[in-house]
Amino acid sequence: MEQQQKLLSACQQILTLSNQMIALAQSGQWDALVELELDYVQAVEKTAEFASISGSSPALQEILRNKLQQILSNETELKRLLQQRMDELMVLIGQSTRQNVVNSTYGQFHDRALLLGEPQIR
Secondary structure, three states: OHHHHHHHHHHHHHHHHHHHHHHHHHOOOHHHHHHHHHHHHHHHHHHHHHOOOOOOOHHHHHHHHHHHHHHHHHHHHHHHHHHHHHHHHHHHHHHHHHHHHHHHHHHOOHHHOOOOOOOOOO
């Protein structure tokens, strides 16, 4: 019974961490999310140690099944949020790249700069 309680506790910890990760992603706290991810991975590895438990009651199996479904649902939502962030970063990188091209192109003409209303020096 003690092993079953450890398994239940470990699954609850994963679910709690998963919920925290979603909250961090939704609020744009990406550095904190990355730090929490290490704890999440360690919790999953710890839970894998208890996965070989057999003979658990149907009630415990149902509780575990519900927690695992919530964890999987959170994983899907977290992947969606991360993809959304990656798309945002791709837009920013594209804008930065285009700005660098413009700066590089017009930077070649620094000795012949044309500013509106300013006379050209020849």
